[in-house]
Amino acid sequence: DQQVKQNSPSLSVQEGRISILNCDYTNSMFDYFLWYKKYPAEGPTFLISISSIKDKNEDGRFTVFLNKSAKHLSLHIVPSQPGDSAVYFCAAGWGSYGKLTFGQGTILTVHP
């Protein structure tokens, strides 16, 4: 039972363009969502989060959008840079912080 799904295993984008990473969830109990970035041989790094009471959160080049009715969130990176190339995981949680449910990840490649 995959409660958090990232249906695109990979995404390729040109430098300077927008990267849009998508995530769907099924559990309506989730009340916060996070995006993590992971480079090979490193642990995931927290990027940005959003509470279920909001529909948008922005931090520099990163913006997360939440559509609760569609149980969908997305991460926008603009402009994309080659250093953004990594695996991106969305994660969701409720209640006790830390007990997160992760998606399978999307490999983002930004070409110079």
Place this chain on the structure above:
Amino acid sequence: GAGVSQSPSNKVTEKGKDVELRCDPISGHTALYWYRQSLGQGLEFLIYFQGNSAPDKSGLPSDRFSAERTGGSVSTLTIQRTQQEDSAVYLCASSLDSLGAFFGQGTRLTVV
């Protein structure tokens, strides 16, 4: 140290042997989590420690898995009688009771 430290970084063990994985969280972080990532999968929650509260063990896949956190700091994840399906990257994370846990680099466990 400045970040979450895990040891060993790699462990190869024979099927049936016991293994211990260690996590040193960021100093002062009250919450500590263990996750694992199997090949091609997202991160799977295993166990969560918060201060002096009883740990949330709901993610441990079998009774061969156990974890403890001594003195509210270092944690050890023990896998008894390892099986090949236990092969994965085991990730530890800590946080200061807020969103955005900091992850270690992980321990890659290979059971042969």
